[in-house]
Amino acid sequence: MFLTVQAGVQGVHMTLKERIGVDTGQKLSIAEAVEWAAENDVHYVDVCLDGGPIDPEQYTEEEVESIRETCAEADVSLGLHTLSAVNVAETSAHVDDAVDEYLRAYVDIGDMVGADRIIVHGGYHFTDDYEARVAASKARLTRALEYAADAEPDLFLENHNFEPDASEMHYVPVTLDEVTDYFDDLEADNLGWAFNPPHARQFPEDIDGYFEALGPDLCAEVRLNDNHGDVEEHLAPGEGDLDFDAMFQLIEGSGYDGHYMLAFGTLEDMLEGREYLLDQYSGMASV
Template sequence: MVDLAFSTNAYARHSLSDAIYHIADHGYAGVELLGDEPHAYFPEFSDAARTELRTALDETELAVSNINANTATGYYDDAPPSSFFEPSVIRADADAREWRIDYTKRAIDLADAVDAPAVCLATGRPLPGTPPEKAREYLHESLHDILDYAEPMGVDVGIEFEPELLIENTDETLALIDDLDRDGLGVNLDLGHAAVYGEDVTESIRRSAGAITGVHLEDIVGGRRGKHYHRIPGEGDLDFRAIFDALDDTGYDGFATLELYTHPDDPDRAAREAYVELAAYV
């Protein structure tokens, strides 16, 4: 049976603990923690903030579905509003790459502390001067280092693919998992990303069976080859009945996390309407 969770990244104008209390009010069983500003940017995430987080989780009894370590906008002094994947684990600059590896390890520490099963990680884009084949070498090296740290803790690392990144679809993600042959590596399956890339999302689920560390949900207008803009379920063209049937068919029994960072002006509406739309399927 799949449970519903909601990511704090929709609550970018709230503190982390406030976001957790709001999410609990809407009936979710779990919460995904944003491992970035304004919530848990690890170089500045103090012991007091960790205590406050633990208190909020204890009081709401929410489970943590995932630590979302895809972005690190806190790295920048003046980051623009769009999400950054830099510095990524495929950067040619060794110091920058090592910074991101260490950042991901701090996400794993938090996952271990709050009993989250996994962290998710996006690969980033190959930058000028770094051809894809070289970027893949950096990716493999980085992931082995990260997994050496994560596996003894029992924390999985889910690659989240996205169009235009080095790893941008189901085929490439599953090939990466096969190539590395590590027990702790899987896929954080964002079904909106699969739809935008042009995949059959239910086929993506079925092909990923046994490797799914977590699921991200949002609706997409246009479905296959639609625009990459996260909408509240029911506002786009994805067939959520078919999605949940496919998850059930594969035996997946983790969390499906709503990722609606596109609604910072009214995250409560997004959380409430998404829950109402999807509750019948779980």
């Protein structure tokens, strides 16, 4: 179902370093991001399009061809990352249609430029409307999966972060029960899991519990940053207390051969963070 990454796009075995990618967020356009990745020996790059118009017609044939050629020549796997501020659990008239259009535009652009994946979210609720929001979220993601069924990119659903109890707004899915429920209800050949260990460690099951429950077969991307396990933080590795060695031993030991995605700080911070993570993993000699 998902991109086979251990062998690489060009069929060459990939080291762990080559499997650690960079989420450029809204810092770069797609064309800029794949060029930057090629120049910095980064083989996986995710891009958020929300910094400008999300319109397939804004891309010329020359731009699309250039993006695809760069990815092929430099062995770069491209992903798109939707903005979590867009509420996939939207229920209000007019706005709900716009969210569907937003997701379809991501699929259309991803298919056009040769993206392998689109990271999506479940949205958020406001406590009293939990059931209605979750139902709307699942229905909308189902429509998006159906729309993307014949497109190049698969959709990867991310387990989101906990918000303090005093907050009226809360993301879904966040708990292990919610995440499991979403994947049970949304089962589709083009659906994968964007596993976020820093989010998982905010809950009693912790990183081990989430990964062991959902497994390496469903896991399609592992998103990395550091935190202290209590609130949402996007710290560079080493600035928090996440045990990256134990995390790598768990995930790599399961046979997972997919990619990791850094998401914190500047582009340079993430390149430095990649080196830090490689130093932390005691099993590096075997990969």
